Amino acid sequence: MSLVLDAAAQDLLFREARTANTFTDEPVTDEQVQAIYDLVKFGPTAFNQSPLRVVLVRSAEGRERLVQHMAEGNRPKTATAPLVAILAADNEFHEELPALLPHFPQAKDVFFSERPVRESAAGLNAALQAAYFIIGVRAAGLAAGPMTGYDAAGIQKEFLDGDHTPLMVVNIGKPGEDAWFPRSPRLSYDEVVKTV
Numbered sequence: 001m002s003l004v005l006d007a008a009a010q011d012l013l014f015r016e017a018r019t020a021n022t023f024t025d026e027p028v029t030d031e032q033v034q035a036i037y038d039l040v041k042f043g044p045t046a047f048n049q050s051p052l053r054v055v056l057v058r059s060a061e062g063r064e065r066l067v068q069h070m071a072e073g074n075r076p077k078t079a080t081a082p083l084v085a086i087l088a089a090d091n092e093f094h095e096e097l098p099a100l101l102p103h104f105p106q107a108k109d110v111f112f113s114e115r116p117v118r119e120s121a122a123g124l125n126a127a128l129q130a131a132y133f134i135i136g137v138r139a140a141g142l143a144a145g146p147m148t149g150y151d152a153a154g155i156q157k158e159f160l161d162g163d164h165t166p167l168m169v170v171n172i173g174k175p176g177e178d179a180w181f182p183r184s185p186r187l188s189y190d191e192v193v194k195t196v
């Protein structure tokens, strides 16, 4: 009763949304991915930075190379998902800050002149953007299968720019047969929230 989002949308985004482990053959188009990005780009980040980078692996050759870098148990789903996206954090995101934060362009130099600070900020804020992306996939009526079980150094070397750090690989598509593992429990409100 406290939520203003309608119940069907709550189910689509959270209650009935699951992490898919199998997929149908139905393609995922660039138009769908663009619609997802154009929605979730409005999710908040610190200083309005935008460190998320996305590599869509569409070619058979690229898919084959990527599968080799996945952990054994993840290979079949990455091999068969209609679309696979590599999500990464750009550690040089500060270059875009003056354009993204026009009311405070000095933030680039005041806060992000040091690489370790940028890597930390990029990791946190790109992870936030990755979470928004997963919810966006669900908003498109698709299922996402995020994975971090992979050889990060291999993916970084083969698919990403030198300044980009892999965050996760996401299988995307309509769920196939036996797509779900049993739903695991979540912590309750009282276990997570305290009031001081």
Ligand SMILES: Cc1cc2nc3c(=O)[nH]c(=O)nc-3n(C[C@H](O)[C@H](O)[C@H](O)COP(=O)(O)O)c2cc1C
Pocket (backbone or CB within 6 Å): 017, 018, 019, 020, 074, 145, 146, 147, 148, 149, 150, 168, 180, 181, 183, 184
């Ligand atoms: C960042 C991240 C990494 C994950 N890595 C893997 C993985 O390597 N292999 C895998 O089978 N599932 C992986 N998962 C899937 C989770 O186990 C799954 O999303 C979680 O248990 C919730 O499942 P549910 O959405 O079906 O409730 C990952 C999920 C996230 C968000």
